[in-house]
Amino acid sequence: MQTATLLGVLLAALFSLLIVLWQYFYKAKKRGRLNWVLAFLRFISIFGVLLILLNPKISNVSFQLEKQNLLLLIDDSQSIKSGGASEQIMTLNEQILEDEALAERFILRKFAFGSDLRTSDSLSFSEEVSDISGALSSADNIFGRDKTLAILISDGNQTVGKAYEYMGNDLSFPVYSLVVGDTTRYADLRINQVNINKYAFLKNRFPVELFVTLQGNEAVDSRLRIRMDGKIVYSTGIRLTPQENSKKISTTLEAAEVGLRMIGISVDSIPGERNTLNNKRRIPIEVIDEKTRVGLISNVLHPDLGALTKAIESNDQRSVSLLRP
Incomplete structure (x- = not known):
């Protein structure tokens, strides 16, 4: 409660008390127990009205130590x-x-x-x-x-x-x-990130993108291999240096069989490398056999229909049927 508000409350109490004393004791011809009761009630009523007019705000501030x-x-x-x-x-x-x-x-x-x-x-x-x-x-x-x-x-x-x-x-x-322990930083070659779709369509090629990084002070040569269900489908040599210690590799693979296929990616270890667990990644991909049928409706045969059919069916997931209205 602010000082001005507190002073106002005290003045309201003093003013109420003075009115009660003047009305029930100074002016009164008879003084008895009833005067005291009425004086108390009058004091409460006057003081209450003044408090409502003052509208004091009482706040409580507490402090708690949190660890x-x-x-x-x-x-x-x-x-x-x-x-x-x-x-x-x-x-x-x-x-x-x-x-x-x-x-x-x-x-x-x-x-x-x-x-x-x-x-x-x-x-x-x-x-x-x-x-x-x-x-x-x-x-x-x-x-x-x-x-x-x-x-x-x-x-x-x-x-x-x-x-x-x-x-x-x-x-x-x-x-x-x-x-603590052995804080020596040994040379390490790792597959950091692999980006690949969860699904692929049968007989389509799907993209694979990955990043290989080197931790070390000497240039190294290694070989990256990608296997699908244990069979090597892609292989390339890579060279990394302390200045160019990261390499992005992008390729496309063919989805030859329907079902859940396992893509295995590995990079050959380098001399002095202790941790080879991060040289390998295994990622599943589901190959789906799904075709969309497209109907071309025409009441005449036109050469453009053949060209359009050929263009649509260039995607193995599309088949075209010629229909008459």
């Missing part, structure tokens, strides 16, 4: 174990969770990640892939609107996902990294 979220994001991939950092991570995990000063200031939330982010009380270091960028994005989607800090414990060797080094501006909270 920030402290996210503990732990790499649970096999590279941690092979790099001899599993014991180091377990020690860091215990130290952070048992720290009383952190517990007083933050709400500690523990997560493990490999291919995806998950809550976990135990660590197995058995995940085949490590997606650091995916873990950070998932945490941001969940806690991005709250006051949050994150501690990332990892060896930094990501096998799938986006380049997490450049995600700082995309996240809603700061991330503090604790690097």
Whole structure:
């Protein structure tokens, strides 16, 4: 309540009291218990009317201390174990969770990640892939609107996902990294992205687009192969350098058989490459046998009908019938 409003309420109470005293005690010839009752009722009525005219607003402000979220994001991939950092991570995990000063200031939330982010009380270091960028994005989607800090414990060797080094501006909270284990960045060739339709028509050619990237300091030569149901249908050599470390490859494949076909894409490993899991991708595509029948209605035979029929039937999914009206 503001000072001016409070002063107005006090003056209204004083004014009501003065009127009651003047009417029921100063002017009254007789003073008894009834005067007190009537004086009280008159005071309430006058004071109430004045309060309605003043219309004071009463607000209540309360403060509550909310702790920030402290996210503990732990790499649970096999590279941690092979790099001899599993014991180091377990020690860091215990130290952070048992720290009383952190517990007083933050709400500690523990997560493990490999291919995806998950809550976990135990660590197995058995995940085949490590997606650091995916873990950070998932945490941001969940806690991005709250006051949050994150501690990332990892060896930094990501096998799938986006380049997490450049995600700082995309996240809603700061991330503090604790690097453990073997942090050496080995040469790595990977298939980053594959664009392919889910469906294709029989005897048609469908496009396949993919990107191959290199992580390393030396130029490398490799070979890309595309298989359909185990049979090689496309093969090409690729060369990548530290300056041109990404290559886009586009081709078309023929849908020869109806049904669900499996497209396998692989790139040969390079010398010194440790992670070969990201050298392969398998994507299903369904081949559909579907035709559209087109009717040409004419009461005369005309040479243009033949040309039109030939143009329409150049697509195997179209068949033409000549009809008379």
